[in-house]
């Protein structure tokens with residue numbers, strides 16, 4: 115998705131199609147969201163097949179939809195690619211469960227992903243990032259977006275307990291789940307791509323658990339941890355372990371790579387910002403927050419209204435689907451002055467790329483650590499990064515990302 119808006123044409127909100135994949139692969143969604151925030155903070159769209167959804171684009175409204183389960187439930191599904199199809203894993207899968215059950219499960223499984231718990235992985239992540247950047251050192255063309263798809267697995271694979279020979283397959287399957295319409299990942303049509311990849315991922319984790327049960331013993335991995343935690347004295351069921359393992363894999367694989375590529379492209383487009391952080395590496399954590407805001411890789415999440423609910427100057431009817439556009443909230447001028455300026459010295463601490471409220475990304479400490487190490491190493495090794503071809507954007511209205519970003523890095 116284009117992250118620097120153009121000066122393009124007028125937006126007619128009555129005709130805007132937020133599910134038009136061309137908008138994300140070759141259009142200019144930020145220009146559309148700017149107009150929605152100003153003129154239609156609660157927007158309604160009916161798709162040709164009759165499915166309908168409401169959109170909120172302002173920062174405060176997005177936080178409210180994501181953060182208040184009493185009015186906006188996660189229990190019927192949270193991912194727009196499943197709009198209109200109630201989640202069969204509701205109440206079982208962490209992401210599709212409301213408090214209080216959600217808080218109990220999250221507390222139990224989250225202990226291995228806190229900032230303190232992930233800190234000791236720093237050396238291992240740094241070594242993985244070093245290996246990742248090695249091919250760029252020869253000064254040749256390096257497709258950062260394509261290569262970055264593998265980065266989270268290199269970091270999270272050992273943490274989860276997944277053996278290296280399986281990483282490529284899982285990277286491919288998670289990309290299929292999140293961008294089932296992108297030709298790079300599609301198998302048949304969108305529905306079949308979703309069904310096959312979802313099934314194979316859940317089966318993978320289920321078999322991992324079965325194999326571990328039959329051999330016994332503990333390996334200290336996150337999946338192993340899921341098998342051994344209990345919530346209110348009751349262990350998680352195998353179905354819960356499989357589904358939560360699936361969503362951790364998905365969460366890790368599909369967002370971090372696009373944050374890496376989106377931020378690197380912003381640094382290429384703004385060499386003066388590159389120079390600033392290069393000159394002062396203490397700015398790296400700030401660069402990471404600004405990169406998260408700028409990219410907003412998970413560009414939305416969905417909830418369903420519990421009852422008729424006023425928001426954004428209108429009312430979402432009971433059971434209506436509401437899409438909370440994180441990508442737009444992170445460019446809301448009421449929170450971020452000159453929101454379309456990429457500025458590594460900005461105070462981007464209020465960015466909500468990791469969501470807001472009870473479902474705030476459980477992997478945020480790991481993602482932040484990975485991104486800080488990545489940009490620290492990139493800036494330490496290279497004096498500049500330049501484009502070596504046209505970036506290609508992902509065809510997805512859920513994940514803002516790139517499929518190709520050819521670059522040349524110079525020492």
Ligand code: HEM
Nearest residue numbers: 208209362365366369370373412468469473475476477481
């Ligand atoms: C830059 C990287 C990342 C971004 C932008 C991101 C974004 C998000 C967002 C916006 C949510 C909120 C979903 C909602 O409100 O329904 C979320 C939740 C989640 N993320 Fe991440 N994520 C990232 C990295 C990770 C990593 C590395 C992991 C795993 C290690 C992960 C696992 C999860 C899980 C399991 C949830 C669900 C939490 C819950 O329902 O309580 N994410 N993420």
